Amino acid sequence: MIGQPISRVDGPVKVTGRATYAYEYRQDEAPLYGVIVTATIGRGRIQEIDVSHAERSPGVRAVITHQNTPAQGARDESSPMPYWRARPTLASPRIGHYGEPVALVVAATLEQAQAAASLVRIAYAAEPGHFDFMANAERAYAPKQLVFGLPTDSAVGNFDAGYDSAPIKIDRQYNTPYCFSQPMEPNACLAVPRGEDLVLYVSTQIVDAARSSVASTLKIDPEKIQVVSPYVGGGFGSKLSVHSETILAAIAARRLNQPVKVALTRRQIFHDVGVRPTSIQRIRLGAERDGRLVAVAHDATMHTNPQEEFVETSALATRSFYAAPNRLTRHRLVPLDMLRGEDVRAPGEAPGLLALESAMDELAHALNMDPIELRIRNEPRSRSRAKCAVLGTARRRMPARRSAAVQVGTASATARNGARRQMAYRVRRCCGHSCPPAGASESAGAAGAGQHLHCVL
Amino acid sequence: MKPFMYERVTDPRAAGAAVSRAGAKFISGGTNLLDLMKLEIEQPTHLVDISRLPLKQVEDLPDGGIRIGAQSANSEVAADPRVRARYPALAEALLAGASGQLRNKASIGGNLLQRTRCPYFYDTAVACNKRTPGAGCAALRGFNRTHAILGASDACIATHPSDMAVAMSALEAQIDLLEPNQSTRRVAIDDFYGLPGSTPHIETVLRPGEMITAVILPPPPPGRQRYRKVRDRASYEFALISVAVIIATDRETITTARVAFGAVAHKPWRSIDAEAALEGRPATLTTYQAAADAAMRSAVGRGHNDFKIELAKRTLCRTLADAAQISIGRPS
Numbered sequence: 023m024i025g026q027p028i029s030r031v032d033g034p035v036k037v038t039g040r041a042t043y044a045y046e047y048r049q050d051e052a053p054l055y056g057v058i059v060t061a062t063i064g065r066g067r068i069q070e071i072d073v074s075h076a077e078r079s080p081g082v083r084a085v086i087t088h089q090n091t092p093a094q095g096a097r098d099e100s101s102p103m104p105y106w107r108a109r110p111t112l113a114s115p116r117i118g119h120y121g122e123p124v125a126l127v128v129a130a131t132l133e134q135a136q137a138a139a140s141l142v143r144i145a146y147a148a149e150p151g152h153f154d155f156m157a158n159a160e161r162a163y164a165p166k167q168l169v170f171g172l173p174t175d176s177a178v179g180n181f182d183a184g185y186d187s188a189p190i191k192i193d194r195q196y197n198t199p200y201c202f203s204q205p206m207e208p209n210a211c212l213a214v215p216r217g218e219d220l221v222l223y224v225s226t227q228i229v230d231a232a233r234s235s236v237a238s239t240l241k242i243d244p245e246k247i248q249v250v251s252p253y254v255g256g257g258f259g260s261k262l263s264v265h266s267e268t269i270l271a272a273i274a275a276r277r278l279n280q281p282v283k284v285a286l287t288r289r290q291i292f293h294d295v296g297v298r299p300t301s302i303q304r305i306r307l308g309a310e311r312d313g314r315l316v317a318v319a320h321d322a323t324m325h326t327n328p329q330e331e332f333v334e335t336s337a338l339a340t341r342s343f344y345a346a347p348n349r350l351t352r353h354r355l356v357p358l359d360m361l362r363g364e365d366v367r368a369p370g371e372a373p374g375l376l377a378l379e380s381a382m383d384e385l386a387h388a389l390n391m392d393p394i395e396l397r398i399r400n401e402p403r404s405r406s407r408a409k410c411a412v413l414g415t416a417r418r419r420m421p422a423r424r425s426a427a428v429q430v431g432t433a434s435a436t437a438r439n440g441a442r443r444q445m446a447y448r449v450r451r452c453c454g455h456s457c458p459p460a461g462a463s464e465s466a467g468a469a470g471a472g473q474h475l476h477c478v479l
Numbered sequence: 480m481k482p483f484m485y486e487r488v489t490d491p492r493a494a495g496a497a498v499s500r501a502g503a504k505f506i507s508g509g510t511n512l513l514d515l516m517k518l519e520i521e522q523p524t525h526l527v528d529i530s531r532l533p534l535k536q537v538e539d540l541p542d543g544g545i546r547i548g549a550q551s552a553n554s555e556v557a558a559d560p561r562v563r564a565r566y567p568a569l570a571e572a573l574l575a576g577a578s579g580q581l582r583n584k585a586s587i588g589g590n591l592l593q594r595t596r597c598p599y600f601y602d603t604a605v606a607c608n609k610r611t612p613g614a615g616c617a618a619l620r621g622f623n624r625t626h627a628i629l630g631a632s633d634a635c636i637a638t639h640p641s642d643m644a645v646a647m648s649a650l651e652a653q654i655d656l657l658e659p660n661q662s663t664r665r666v667a668i669d670d671f672y673g674l675p676g677s678t679p680h681i682e683t684v685l686r687p688g689e690m691i692t693a694v695i696l697p698p699p700p701p702g703r704q705r706y707r708k709v710r711d712r713a714s715y716e717f718a719l720i721s722v723a724v725i726i727a728t729d730r731e732t733i734t735t736a737r738v739a740f741g742a743v744a745h746k747p748w749r750s751i752d753a754e755a756a757l758e759g760r761p762a763t764l765t766t767y768q769a770a771a772d773a774a775m776r777s778a779v780g781r782g783h784n785d786f787k788i789e790l791a792k793r794t795l796c797r798t799l800a801d802a803a804q805i806s807i808g809r810p811s
Contacts, residue, residue, distance in 0.1 A: 062604030062605075137481075140519065
């Protein structure tokens, strides 16, 4: 199969509307509909929650708040894989970020649940918080470790000495914004109780993680949970973990002993499914006049929610991307009372390589050197020298680079950066690589999956 | 969404009576109103659908202008050969707005009356003087990157979101209105909209039950027309700054000029000051920069949106240069 063009088996089903997504499953018994009510303050606690009007609203079967949720398992931060952890929801009156769920209204129809949701009255005790990333950057701290237990920082050689000695220096800062996963199919779950068991029709990228997360949250045996997830209508990382929709559907279904379905609204996906952290990335490159790197430093500073720490591995690729005798990478976190970070498409790689490769282009410009030639000159000669083992990627970029250089003509004498104008734009030659995310298997790298050379004119 | 009654009218004369009951509102394409109803920002109890009224024609007028029926779809008007030939700034502005699907559904009258996209207007958990007069304005000290830099007040710094209306302002469009008592009146587009002052919930001079029946475009002024929209995404996004210009030159001298900005104020912002700084002057970057400075003389940033003042100046210079077909290099 490798190398053969194969159509997606689910493609025709999805594009003709015949794929049944989690929210669309229909059991013999009509499901109840859950609508999530979310916090309207950024930080603080619920002082009082009045559900009496909502409970009396037509069709309402239950209003679930922190006052009547069952005891839930705690999130186990020691587990290296966050997607399997418990996700306690409506477990306390604390509000850790705007848009956090504060109630679930369950009714016979979606419209009845929506109408009743607007009747839940909440008094908050708001507290001052930290919301502005740039204004709080000096509060950055070093996390204990990265995902998979990888070290927070790395140092090879002596960066400071190497950088000081380099005749050509590039020192740039790249700020990246919050990025959201917004799949076509919202995060959704239909929870169906079957005696002691629970069947979850859920949109998830990792079925086993969904089961484990729900089991440890609800404190039930994983063997009693069946997860059905034949189609995922887009995930981009947002469905690696289950979120409030699944936990609350499961809680409500067990409470009412009836099927309950819950989907996040488009707005709620922005507010309660994790976000790619906003970041400041400082790249320092020290090079010889022939382009060979002497020293590379990558300082990635990003926001985290203090209750649920998340580090995006933005500087990880820099540990092995280019040959330089002196290499330094660091990850730092700025605690903000904002939505927690989570993996969003190409975690680490997307913002991290954007910064590193942009700086490499700046270096090529400073050297008046073809940007692909610069990269060829800094290709690590051996895996051990580049300490590629961390990434586990076979480096197959050289042939791609050389052919791309020919195709786009970056090496031609007329290709000075900024020297040409086209359609009112200054033409600037840039290029960048990608690599499989950290932890991807060597075979994936060897097959060339995820290794691309991008040239932008 | 709150329950509501739905009624469709087929005679323009019946529309006013139908909408005169308490809680009633016109609906046309519904591309904005239905969203606002789902979020319970608008809560009409009765909708009068005027989208099927025979107000869909684009007609030539004896004086060389055109009349655009208020129920014409945005996409139809953008594709009309007369609009494309004689009012290219309008066609460009229409095509810069929304998406293909929305333009097919959205009407010309509805486009004029769309509400601001201020995120605090859309968040019923925070204060907004447009939603609840006197409640306060959360945008003032909030995340106001997209907000107004001209003509705003401490009660409201929202912007009008339309692209189309900006081109219409430069084209000196007039709006035909029909009152429930069947009397008609014609209002210039710049008089149709108001500034927020202390009553930002009042956005136009429309009277209760009054309906837009047509937009009249006078014969196009001489010169080349351009509409330029600067936004965070290349498509399906509201403007951070937009500019409509019409500029005529005789040899190297600007003879007549029209300038209107979008996304800077509570209304499409015609800049007479910029026009005065252009007319009779050489078509050079120096002139454009003087016009840009004149246009933004009273501009006030609110923090996050400070950059919009400079962005508006640069966008105007670039658009004038494009329209005058004179290369100016990179505006400083």
